[in-house]
Amino acid sequence: MTSYQEPIFDVAQLAHVEILSPKLEQSVEFFTRFLGMEVTARSEKSVYLRAYEDFYQNTLIITESHQEGVGHVAWRATSPQALERRVTEIEKTGLGKGWIDGDIGHGKAYQFTNPDGHLMEILWDVDYYHVEEEQRSKLLNRPSKRPDRGVPVRRLDHINLMTSNPGADTDFMLDNLGFRLREQIQDNGHVLGSWISVSNLVHEIAYMQEPNGVKGKLHHLCYWYGIPQNLYDVADLLKDHDIKIEVPPNKHGVSQAFCMYVIEPGGNRIELFGDAGYIITDPAWKPVIWEMKDVPGNGDTWIGTEFPQSWWTQGTPLTAVESTEVVKS
């Protein structure tokens, strides 16, 4: 069986995500006041944050920008050697941009783009969060006390990018970074959505079709609670404080996650997970393929309200939506 294509275990996890906001301080307040996240650093145009069970110095960077959207997505390799192996493969694609010295919270990183142009980086050296004594938790596997504000999210979960060509981006991540395809939505052979992971989760990243072929957009960023009730608590809180709830608490078909979607003050869609869905341990997992005609009412929402058209057509930065039949038959 020497011909068996072995998995590549060189990428460990989603390390952090940078989002862009034209309302920096209002976006920061959303994540700190309502989602209980902590600001761990500030630079001239960016604010660095973590959730209380994120072990790294930060998992979210919010950067002031004239328009909303995604800044960059950062992956942590499984070792310094794995980092070098992945950089070698990425450089062969011609999409490599080169090394940077690092940023607040991490050391040198190799920057690249996926085919649609989303900026990414891969790294090994990270700074762990340093907890001050008064914030140390008696729960030894928890890096800091549960915050006493809002309904605090526990950790970063995944990112979903909107792209002109989900199939090309999916193949890039599978071929060069060792992601495995877990679920996919197709429309007569055209890839409309992919959920891919390097772990037992269904996805650390997902790609979805941008209906008008606009490149480089964000669909959503997701933080995890792991407790379904928390979604009803945070939905109640956000509704009372006039944060737009696009999709109320709901069980996804794809991934089987218990989710909800809100729009943070900067305009970006944020997903909150009450449960991350099913876990994959089969090394030879066969991707679940959905035909788009079977998705509405089953793949998007298994239990809960129908997904609004905006969920299928709008990413950030917001651009005009002329046609939508591409996405939803």
Ligand SMILES: O=C/C=C/C=C(\O)C(=O)O
């Ligand atoms: O049909 C679409 C299902 C989407 C699922 C997710 O975005 C998710 O699992 O986070």
Ligand SMILES: [Fe+2]
């Ligand atoms: Fe998601």
